[in-house]
Amino acid sequence: MSEETKPCDHDACNCRVPVEQEYCSEACRLAVESQVMSGQCECGHAACQQRVRS
Ligand SMILES: [Zn+2]
Numbered sequence: 001m002s003e004e005t006k007p008c009d010h011d012a013c014n015c016r017v018p019v020e021q022e023y024c025s026e027a028c029r030l031a032v033e034s035q036v037m038s039g040q041c042e043c044g045h046a047a048c049q050q051r052v053r054s
């Protein structure tokens, strides 16, 4: 079985999703649809948890 993945369509999101899926979560869908470009993903997944503070 080949599991193809692509990056989540939310630009600020670091998650990967199955190719037939657009977003990793409802949070990402809402962020894109409401055009909230905060530069911070709020999906809550591990890949997006780390806050860049340097
Ligand atoms: Zn994310």
Ligand SMILES: [Zn+2]
Residues within 6 Å of the ligand: 008, 009, 010, 013, 014, 015, 023, 024, 025, 028, 041, 043
């Ligand atoms: Zn996402």
